[in-house]
Amino acid sequence: MRRKLFERFVERAIFLSGIAAVILVVLIFVFLLKESIAFFSQVNFFTTLFNKDWYPISEPPKFGFLPLILGSVFVTFGAIVIAVPFGVAAAIYISEVAPSRIKDILKTGIELLAAIPSIVLGFIGIVALAPLIKYVFRLPSGLTALAGSIMLAFMAMPTIVSIVEDALTSVPKSYKEGSLALGATHWQTIRRVILPAAFPGIVAAVMLGIGRVIGETMAVLMITGNAAILPHSLLQPVRTLTATIAAEMGEVIQGSLHYYSLFGIGFVLFVITFFINLMADMFLHRKRF
Amino acid sequence: MEKEKIIKVESLDFFYGKFQALINVNLRVEKNQITALIGPSGCGKSTFLRCLNRMNDLIDGIRISGSIQIEGKEILDSQIDLVTLRKKVGMVFQRPNPFPLSVFENIAFGPRVHRLARGEELESIVRHSLESVLLWDELKDTLNKNALSLTLEQQQRLCIARLVAVKPEVLLMDEPCSTLDPMATLKIEELMRILKKDFTILIVTHNMQQAARVSDFTGFFLMGELIEFDATSSIFTAPGDKRTEEYITGRFG
Ligand SMILES: Nc1ncnc2c1ncn2[C@@H]1O[C@H](COP(=O)(O)OP(=O)(O)OP(=O)(O)O)[C@@H](O)[C@H]1O
Numbered sequence: 001m002r003r004k005l006f007e008r009f010v011e012r013a014i015f016l017s018g019i020a021a022v023i024l025v026v027l028i029f030v031f032l033l034k035e036s037i038a039f040f041s042q043v044n045f046f047t048t049l050f051n052k053d054w055y056p057i058s059e060p061p062k063f064g065f066l067p068l069i070l071g072s073v074f075v076t077f078g079a080i081v082i083a084v085p086f087g088v089a090a091a092i093y094i095s096e097v098a099p100s101r102i103k104d105i106l107k108t109g110i111e112l113l114a115a116i117p118s119i120v121l122g123f124i125g126i127v128a129l130a131p132l133i134k135y136v137f138r139l140p141s142g143l144t145a146l147a148g149s150i151m152l153a154f155m156a157m158p159t160i161v162s163i164v165e166d167a168l169t170s171v172p173k174s175y176k177e178g179s180l181a182l183g184a185t186h187w188q189t190i191r192r193v194i195l196p197a198a199f200p201g202i203v204a205a206v207m208l209g210i211g212r213v214i215g216e217t218m219a220v221l222m223i224t225g226n227a228a229i230l231p232h233s234l235l236q237p238v239r240t241l242t243a244t245i246a247a248e249m250g251e252v253i254q255g256s257l258h259y260y261s262l263f264g265i266g267f268v269l270f271v272i273t274f275f276i277n278l279m280a281d282m283f284l285h286r287k288r289f
Numbered sequence: 290m291e292k293e294k295i296i297k298v299e300s301l302d303f304f305y306g307k308f309q310a311l312i313n314v315n316l317r318v319e320k321n322q323i324t325a326l327i328g329p330s331g332c333g334k335s336t337f338l339r340c341l342n343r344m345n346d347l348i349d350g351i352r353i354s355g356s357i358q359i360e361g362k363e364i365l366d367s368q369i370d371l372v373t374l375r376k377k378v379g380m381v382f383q384r385p386n387p388f389p390l391s392v393f394e395n396i397a398f399g400p401r402v403h404r405l406a407r408g409e410e411l412e413s414i415v416r417h418s419l420e421s422v423l424l425w426d427e428l429k430d431t432l433n434k435n436a437l438s439l440t441l442e443q444q445q446r447l448c449i450a451r452l453v454a455v456k457p458e459v460l461l462m463d464e465p466c467s468t469l470d471p472m473a474t475l476k477i478e479e480l481m482r483i484l485k486k487d488f489t490i491l492i493v494t495h496n497m498q499q500a501a502r503v504s505d506f507t508g509f510f511l512m513g514e515l516i517e518f519d520a521t522s523s524i525f526t527a528p529g530d531k532r533t534e535e536y537i538t539g540r541f542g
Pocket residue numbers: 305308310328329330331332333334335336337348
């Protein structure tokens with residue numbers, strides 16, 4: 001009798017903690033929505049999204065999200081272009097080529113990379129990367145979208161490597177044997193059989209990498225130059241959605257339109273990351289043929 | 290008259306680490322014949338088969354000595370080209386293992402890898418290969434279908450067709466019917482009789498009737514040793530060794 005009661009108690013507790021996570025997400029969403037409605041009810045949603053001027057404290061203020069969205073897009077795009085080839089190559093090396101000792105060392109190294117606080121990466125970016133970019137491209141300042149992309153690539157890499165590595169190792173051994181038994185070389189086997197079979201996992205890894213990068217704040221705040229202007233190349237300073245919120249939240253007058261506009265940015269960010277994660281999930285759980 | 294021997298195995302010893310899985314195996318396989326390898330579980334049949342295309346090389350810590358000649362060429366030589374060897378000696382696995390690609394891509398895989406053909410020529414190889422495993426009529430309209438959506442029997446045929454496409458000399462089959470139902474098994478056996486005109490076939494099987502039905506020669510393995518090797522008809526009617534007799538009459542294994 002008592003055991004039965006205990007069982008039911010445990011069941012309830014587990015159920016509640018599961019539900020709590022869902023409720024929390026919903027609450028966050030509702031809160032963001034409520035605060036940003038205060039903003040979006042006073043401006044036109046679409047002109048805000050596509051307006052290219054972000055001057056929140058000029059008179060009259062202009063709340064164009066476009067430079068911020070593009071700032072995030074540029075930095076994220078750059079980071080993914082760098083992180084995906086290296087990440088996938090590293091994953092192939094770890095799962096297919098590396099002898100087991102080196103494999104362990106590499107995996108630990110990559111976990112350590114994931115554990116570096118982003119502010120430390122930002123710091124390294126300022127003192128080491130930015131001067132280099134400035135020198136190589138002969139720019140007035142090295143604090144550019146490119147600097148952000150490179151640092152964020154380091155942040156996305158652990159996610160990408162570990163998910164791709166998982167996808168590669170879960171490709172059935174029988175595919176590999178079948179290919180080798182047909183006389184294909186190891187590399188041909190990787191390229192023609194293992195990579196295609198792991199493709200959904202690779203796409204999911206890229207998506208989650210994007211999600212990781214687009215939500216990152218501290219490093220980009222420190223090393224992208226923080227200029228809310230419409231970017232044309234990776235060699236310009238940019239301001240991302242996240243950096244805008246972080247930089248302005250401290251100085252804004254509570255309850256002002258500017259204050260609510262930051263929630264509007266948060267809302268846009270939330271929607272973007274939500275969809276990216278959703279897509280990643282769809283690819284990850286799509287049936288492997 | 291002495292028939293041509295395509296495979297000659299002499300004093301073959303094989304070790305997984307310290308464990309000896311094959312002990313002094315000697316045998317000669319006749320060209321364009323079906324040779325069955327039987328024996329209780331763990332006696333080394335798969336190990337032996339995998340020596341013939343050097344698939345055991347994938348396993349760490351193995352050691353092998355003796356001699357295996359295929360068409361007069363020593364394949365245990367460390368200098369030999371594994372790509373050429375495996376093109377010549379194809380393998381069909383216990384579980385059908387088509388690639389998760391389309392039917393067409395599965396067959397085109399070998400010719401592509403070995404740069405045998407492209408374009409129309411490749412298409413005709415695909416067609417010919419499917420025809421030779423009697424799968425063309427069933428699949429000719431669904432060549433783009435994912436191979437994993439086929440029935441198990443079709444998948445196993447496809448795996449055989451995939452080998453046929455690279456024109457091997459020898460087909461190694463490791464319990465190719467063990468995941469198939471009796472009807473499908475009979476059909477694959479029928480296919481083997483047809484394929485024997487063009488290929489030399491070695492088949493590992495646990496199914497005594499299958500060995501008796503389909504093979505011309507039979508070898509009986511026990512604890513890593515080849516106990517007896519002879520024409521199938523003699524093995525099954527007048528086995529020379531008492532252990533062979535006990536095995537085929539079902540007293541162990
Ligand atoms: N990778 C391996 N490492 C170590 N030992 C192995 C390995 N593969 C097989 N063995 C051992 O070698 C012996 C022969 O194995 P093998 O797979 O060749 O037997 P088999 O005759 O094919 O058996 P079955 O009929 O069950 O398929 C067995 O005792 C097995 O445990």
